[in-house]
Amino acid sequence: MENLFPKDFFWGGAIAANQCEGAYLEDGKGESTQDHVSAAAFNKTRKVYESIEKDVYFPSHVGIDFYHNYKEDIKLFAEMGFKMFRFSIAWSRIFPTGVEDTPNEAGLEFYDNVLKELKKYNIEPLVTISHYESPFYLTRKYNGWYSRETIDHFVKYCEVLFKRYKNDVTYWITFNEINCLTLDIKAFQGGALLYDENGAPVQPKQIPDNMRYQALHHQFVASAEVVKLAKTINPDFKLGCMLAYMCQYPLTCRPEDMMLANEAMQLRNYLCGDVHIRGYYPSFAKKYFERQNISIKMDSKDEKILREGTVDFCAFSYYQSICVSTNPNEERIQGNILDGIKNPYVKVSDWGWQIDPIGLRWTLHQLYDRYQIPLMIAENGLGANDILEENGSINDTYRIDYLRSHIKEIGKAISEGIEIMGYTWWGPIDMVSLGTGEMKKRYGFIYVDRDNEGKGSLKRYKKKSFEWYKKVIASNGNNI
């Protein structure tokens, strides 16, 4: 069979600092916004706490202790044959409060070491600069991204990273899943803002539209500014945006359903994609803001910054698809990022997420048709209840099925002319779930012995999918 994947295709995996590093106050790190978010595993509602309370469980404080195990973990990734490893840098390790003038050397050293380890195995790093966290102090003082001041602190942080890693990193992502700020449910995860205008903590689903889109605008400007800055430090740097691709089908061919799906796709995906990639707000967004009475304060130079700071590639996460319908009586289903209407043609995961590999190919087409720049599948994965057998094995054949079916569709998309840089599986090693704070929602090829209450030896075990993914990489996607 002809090999569809290009020779330099980046096979690998992706993680995020606050879900796995732990060591939350070690070596001078400051508290991050995620360090104030409790686990939801027990009550299904994540909660943002003003202070770190002793009797509350905060999953990010220990994570899976990647901070002390990175060598062992990267060695396992290398054993699978990873070509790329996506990880995020915790801003509060570099600038503990965000407002210091000089960075925390010990924090930088940790990432120096991670990069050194990757280099040893010839694994290309893909660095997420902001993955759903900011220094807590900065957020408390300025209300995070709601305030324009945060842009300058972010630029200062990026300048340190770009200069330090000028020769070690080529691929960067500015903000993880930036378009989640268009939703109620996850808006707080980016540390966008945690307090309302009266200083009271804002819980998920309570963020007023004006604040949310203002924060989003500041992230757009910050991203564009650092894209420009990056190129002055190393013109060979490649900068990408990152969208949580919300793949939404009309439930029926009723013209009203078609129109609704179109609007949902525009607002949830293309508003952010267009600003990052085309460099300006699309006309539908301006009209949407008018209709909703959303007024965004923009600086006179913002338009120019956005135009000049467009990205080189479009990274995205894809987990599932969902349907939309104008009929209020259709059965609803809870999704990853947004809930919607159940699709009768696809199965669901243990967590009720709809499994739709063709949706990934459809997504690749949609993004490439619209933007014509290289695409990076920065996240795709299956969260499941894995069972550790007495002999230490984990038979996650369902994960292999998920992988196989998605990789097949990527191959087809490549054969249909789409330029795809690589595929970094979400969570190659088990870690804390972002959405629920659970440990038992596992994505890894590597099992980590830790439970929802934070107990367990943290020992690593290889799952069945470990060997399977290794073979896929060794055959460059041919042996599936």
Ligand code: BGP
């Ligand atoms: C994405 C996030 C990740 C991640 C993943 C899986 O939205 O970028 O950080 O965790 O979803 O979600 P969850 O952990 O909630 O299962």
